[in-house]
Amino acid sequence: MSTSAITIKRWAARGGHFGLLAAFVAFSAFPFYWMLITTFKETNDLLATANNPFLFNHPPTLEHLRVLVVDTQFVRWLGNTTLVGVSVVAITLLLAVPAGYALARLAGRWGQQMAIGIFLTYLIPPTILFIPFSRIIASLGLQDSLWSLVLVYPSFTVPFCTWLLMGFFKAIPRDIEEAAMMDGYSRFGAFLKVVVPNCSAGILTAVIFAFTLVLQEFVYALTFITSSSQYTVSVGVPTFLVRGDVYFWGSMMGACLIVSVPIAIVFNLFVDRFVAGFTVGAIK
Amino acid sequence: MATVETRALRKRFDGVAAVDGIDLPVREGEFLVLLGPSGCGKTTLLRMIAGLETPSSGDVLIDGRVVTPLPPRERNMAMVFQSYALYPHLTVADNIAFPLKAHGMRGAEAAERVQRAAAMFSIERLLKRKPRQLSGGERQRVALARAVVREPVVFLLDEPLSNLDAQLRSAARDELQQFQRRLGTTTIYVTHDQIEAMGLGDRIAVLDHGRIHHLGTPREIYADPADTFVATFIGSPPMNLVETDDIITGFRPEQFMPIEALPADEPVRRFTLDVGRVEYLGADRLVYGTLAPPLPPSRVIARLPAGPELPVSTGERHEFAVRERDLRHFDRASGRRVN
Numbered sequence: 281m282s283t284s285a286i287t288i289k290r291w292a293a294r295g296g297h298f299g300l301l302a303a304f305v306a307f308s309a310f311p312f313y314w315m316l317i318t319t320f321k322e323t324n325d326l327l328a329t330a331n332n333p334f335l336f337n338h339p340p341t342l343e344h345l346r347v348l349v350v351d352t353q354f355v356r357w358l359g360n361t362t363l364v365g366v367s368v369v370a371i372t373l374l375l376a377v378p379a380g381y382a383l384a385r386l387a388g389r390w391g392q393q394m395a396i397g398i399f400l401t402y403l404i405p406p407t408i409l410f411i412p413f414s415r416i417i418a419s420l421g422l423q424d425s426l427w428s429l430v431l432v433y434p435s436f437t438v439p440f441c442t443w444l445l446m447g448f449f450k451a452i453p454r455d456i457e458e459a460a461m462m463d464g465y466s467r468f469g470a471f472l473k474v475v476v477p478n479c480s481a482g483i484l485t486a487v488i489f490a491f492t493l494v495l496q497e498f499v500y501a502l503t504f505i506t507s508s509s510q511y512t513v514s515v516g517v518p519t520f521l522v523r524g525d526v527y528f529w530g531s532m533m534g535a536c537l538i539v540s541v542p543i544a545i546v547f548n549l550f551v552d553r554f555v556a557g558f559t560v561g562a563i564k
Numbered sequence: 565m566a567t568v569e570t571r572a573l574r575k576r577f578d579g580v581a582a583v584d585g586i587d588l589p590v591r592e593g594e595f596l597v598l599l600g601p602s603g604c605g606k607t608t609l610l611r612m613i614a615g616l617e618t619p620s621s622g623d624v625l626i627d628g629r630v631v632t633p634l635p636p637r638e639r640n641m642a643m644v645f646q647s648y649a650l651y652p653h654l655t656v657a658d659n660i661a662f663p664l665k666a667h668g669m670r671g672a673e674a675a676e677r678v679q680r681a682a683a684m685f686s687i688e689r690l691l692k693r694k695p696r697q698l699s700g701g702e703r704q705r706v707a708l709a710r711a712v713v714r715e716p717v718v719f720l721l722d723e724p725l726s727n728l729d730a731q732l733r734s735a736a737r738d739e740l741q742q743f744q745r746r747l748g749t750t751t752i753y754v755t756h757d758q759i760e761a762m763g764l765g766d767r768i769a770v771l772d773h774g775r776i777h778h779l780g781t782p783r784e785i786y787a788d789p790a791d792t793f794v795a796t797f798i799g800s801p802p803m804n805l806v807e808t809d810d811i812i813t814g815f816r817p818e819q820f821m822p823i824e825a826l827p828a829d830e831p832v833r834r835f836t837l838d839v840g841r842v843e844y845l846g847a848d849r850l851v852y853g854t855l856a857p858p859l860p861p862s863r864v865i866a867r868l869p870a871g872p873e874l875p876v877s878t879g880e881r882h883e884f885a886v887r888e889r890d891l892r893h894f895d896r897a898s899g900r901r902v903n
Contacts, residue, residue: 455649458616461636462643462720463710464666473666477653 312544318533319344326529344530348521353508354535357516360426361539364512365494367430372437372490373483379438380445381471385454395446402439406499409435417504428504429512433494441486448482449475484550488543495539513539566627566717566750567592568613573622575608575774582608584774585622593748595741597765599755601797605774606754607722613752614720615639626717637666642711643720646727648703650695656706657682657691663714681713684743701732708740712747719744719751725760737763758798762786770794788892789814792899795892803892804864806835806855811902812894817850817867819890822874823883832885835859837866839880844870851876 318326320340331337348354383395413432422428452475460470476483494512501515508516517535521528568590575583583605590596598606611617613624615636623632631639642663650659660681664674682688685705695703704724711719724740725733741764744751755761761768762782769779770793778790789795795803795814803814813833826832836856843850851866866884868874876882893902 453647453649455645455647456651458636459643459645459649459651460662460666461616462614462641463663463714464637466635466637469666473662474651474653478651 312537312541315533315537315540318529319531319537321530323530344528345534347528348531348534352520352531353511353516354513356509357511357513358538360510361495361512361514364426364429364433365491368433368437368494369487369490371430371434372441372486375434375438376441376445376486377476377483379442381449381475383442383446384449395443398439399443402436402443406436410503413500414503423504424506424510426505426510426512429494429497429501432500432504433490433497437486437490437493441489444486444489445479445482448479452478481550488547492543495543567625568718568750568752569625569628570609570613571623571625573609573612573624574620575605575612575617576620581774583612583619586771586774586776588769588776588779590750590752593750595744595751595753595764595766597753597755597761597768598771599758599761599765599768599797600771602756604771606756606771609771610643610720610722610752610754613718614641614643639718640714640716641718641720642714642716644704644707644711644722644724646723648695648707648724648727650703650706650710652695654694655691656687656693656695656698659695659706660691660710660713663710667714677713681709684712685709685739700728701736704728704736708743712743712749717750719749721751721753723755724753726755726757733760740764758800762798770797772797786816788901790901792894795894801850801865801867804862805894806862806864807860807896810896812896812899814892814894815886815890817865819886820864820866820884821868821886822876823885825874826885826887831888833888833891834883834885835864837864837882837884839876839878839882842876842878846870849876853882856881 317334317336320342321336322338322341322343325331325336325338328337379398383391383398385391386394413435417423417428417431420428420431422431456474456478457467457470460474461467465473496514497512498514498518501512505511505515508520511519513535517532521532521535568588570586570588573583573586573588574581586605586609588596588609598609600606608617612619615624615631615634615638619632623630625631626639626641651662654662657678660678661674664670664677669677678691679688682691685708687702687705687709690698690702690706695706698706704727707724721740725736728736737760753760753764765782767779767781768785770777770785772793778785778794780788780790785794786798789798789803792805792812792814795805799816801817803816804820806813820835823832823834836859837851837853838856839851839853841852843852847870849868849870851868852863853866854861854863866876868876894900895902
């Protein structure tokens with residue numbers, strides 16, 4: 281093959297590579313673009329079919345954000361969601377980290393079967409758990425309280441995160457734990473000083489999983505909570521911004537944007553850690 | 565510096581004895597090697613001494629004091645693992661300082677000790693790196709530096725050279741011995757490599773099936789093996805064994821020579837050998853053959869110098885002999901040596 285043919289081939293390969301990347305970037309970024317442009321578009325502009333939907337045909341407006349913040353209790357809902365989210369994440373880590381570690385280190389078939397059992401609980405559809413849960417919530421007197429959600433959500437996050445963390449803990453060689461024990465730590469000290477820092481990708485994944493579940497969960501939040509001041513974002517936004525057949529698209533997209541952007545930023549900050557964590561787990 | 569002793573130490577895993585009643589006295593400042601094939605229980609024994617494994621019965625003593633119930637951190641021993649077990653999230657300097665921090669030492673004194681340990685293994689320039697940026701040999705040095713920094717009373721080394729390539733291994737062996745001699749710290753070293761064991765050990769304990777077959781200096785173990793297992797496990801090629809009646813006669817390949825090479829006035833035992841194959845190894849020749857009748861047809865090996873004297877060729881029948889004083893005798897039923 282001549283040198284020019286090789287050069288052409290190389291450029292074609294590079295072009296293909298960038299083309300593919302560009303397609304992925306467009307695919308991932310488009311929802312954010314759509315939320316952003318809808319949030320600041322006048323409703324007339326948004327609904328007129330003659331207008332180019334990808335651009336501002338009228339000047340941008342802050343009206344939708346004003347509706348969101350002033351006319352609804354969105355800020356309150358954000359606070360509620362954060363409270364529930366942080367509590368659920370804390371409970372999840374408190375239970376799933378020791379459980380995952382124990383299952384990873386528990387020798388023999390017993391541990392394996394228990395791990396599978398824990399994973400199976402995650403497969404039970406939430407709708408089946410409704411009736412027992414509402415009985416429990418009622419008998420505890422937690423109806424219409426955010427604490428009902430703090431109690432219910434860990435029932436999905438703990439099994440999944442236990443399973444997830446178990447995989448990460450298994451990837452950490454026992455040797456380094458034993459080395460820490462020889463170097464002067466107790467088993468628990470070795471766990472804190474050596475295992476946890478080497479498992480940060482797994483713990484971060486568990487945190488993001490638990491937090492996003494709280495952000496998006498709808499059915500339980502709708503059922504257990506009745507007063508609007510106790511709503512979370514996922515219930516408050518569709519309840520108040522869809523009135524009959526009128527959709528407040530601008531405000532809804534604004535709410536989505538405000539909730540999803542921080543998560544996206546956190547995820548992007550740690551994305552290399554995630555990838556590293558997953559590949560370490562895959563190879564060894 | 566300390567003495568270490570195990571008394572009737574046993575460990576069972578699912579009913580199988582990995583370590584089956586071991587009494588091992590380790591002297592102060594000694595370099596003791598635990599040698600055996602894989603699965604012989606040598607690593608389990610080391611881990612029980614370290615406190616990482618709980619014995620099923622028996623005791624571990626340090627300086628005459630029973631430490632069996634104590635966790636590893638209260639035994640003041642340092643261990644180097646086969647995988648080196650460096651902490652991946654810490655720099656080399658923090659790895660070395662880790663045992664100091666665990667014992668509450670910080671600041672200038674800790675920094676100075678880290679410097680001294682790093683200097684001992686010439687790894688000062690690596691202190692800011694992470695373990696994944698190091699080569700195998702460098703990792704091994706970091707692991708050793710981490711072990712010495714706390715000035716423990718005993719070093720435990722679990723096949724620390726097995727992950728190094730052959731060239732690096734002999735240099736590392738040399739270095740390891742030098743630093744142990746300099747510190748004079750009691751050292752227990754596990755390996756399956758007899759060259760390492762012979763080269764490093766003040767004494768060697770040869771293990772198989774959870775028992776010590778022979779505890780002695782490299783010279784004793786090579787020249788006067790306690791039983792046929794030790795005789796065939798040590799030496800490459802191993803000791804020749806010839807079974808006659810209820811006695812097994814053993815002799816080393818290098819002591820098995822053509823009759824003309826032995827002085828006429830020395831008492832010898834003669835063997836007639838049908839030479840099967842001659843292997844040229846540079847400095848030596850290995851002569852593989854079968855003993856001729858009336859002896860049973862045992863396969864034996866002779867190691868001869870490679871020079872032109874003492875010609876031995878394939879297919880011929882040749883008179884060989886061993887000095888009487890080089891013969892060793894073992895009981896056929898038990899395999900133990902008899903005099």
